């Protein structure tokens with residue numbers, strides 16, 4: 001069943017790659033190994049990735065099994081893969097441009113994406129939007145790329161709202177686990193009502209999926225397999241919310257790295273201020289009090 005709240009009319013195509021046919025049935029158009037709305041580019045390492053402070057691409061972690069060198073992997077690159085679809089509808093979406101019809105990307109096969117992985121590529125990051133609605137394409141591309149680079153370093157990573165079906169999540173997680181990559185969950189809120197207000201959908205599956213992967217994170221402590229982040233939206237992600245999220249993570253595995261990101265007004269929420277330094281620092285303290293061992297502020301240039 002579709003988790004989106006959009007109201008497609010018969011014959012229309014949604015940004016998750018789903019179309020409603022003339023009988024009113026939902027038909028999967030994209031997200032297959034043959035086709036997805038996706039684009040990609042190379043990012044030289046170390047890059048501005050939410051996991052760069054603990055991952056093999058940007059830190060000492062994972063060398064020599066998962067990284068070419070000790071410390072940031074200079075001279076190598078990340079293949080950043082942007083999927084033009086999302087299963088959430090966040091009021092503050094920073095990548096909302098993909099929703100405009102004039103920005104719709106061309107469709108590409110999984111093989112085309114896998115072919116973009118060259119000898120200088122040491123990691124792939126699937127993000128967007130979100131890889132969730134077109135996950136079958138992302139999985140196939142990753143498997144093809146890993147097959148071609150068998151025995152070499154090629155980490156598979158995901159940056160996601162965490163809402164994918166557990167069956168797909170397990171396959172995505174396995175690829176990351178084996179390759180030295182990570183799954184980065186963007187936890188929008190702990191309270192379900194706050195989550196619905198901000199994203200249009202419940203967070204039940206996201207929290208359940210996170211809990212599921214946290215068990216696996218205990219089996220591969222380094223480099224960290226599971227990473228969390230939260231955007232500090234003023235007035236919504238307050239001390240109560242951060243306290244609840246950080247306790248949730250700490251009870252599962254206190255070594256899970258947690259990045260708190262500065263908010264910048266976007267999309268429908270341009271009337272909010274940026275995150276203040278005072279609020280951000282207080283949230284870091286709250287996370288440490290909850291028992292989390294690795295907490296970081298991300299996008300510090302955005303704090304006011």
Ligand code: SF4
Nearest residue numbers: 049051055057123157
């Ligand atoms: S894609 Fe993965 S390995 Fe590469 S920089 Fe990001 S978190 Fe690190």
Ligand code: SF4
Nearest residue numbers: 086088090093129161
């Ligand atoms: S999950 Fe990310 S890409 Fe999707 S609507 Fe929310 S902010 Fe935008």
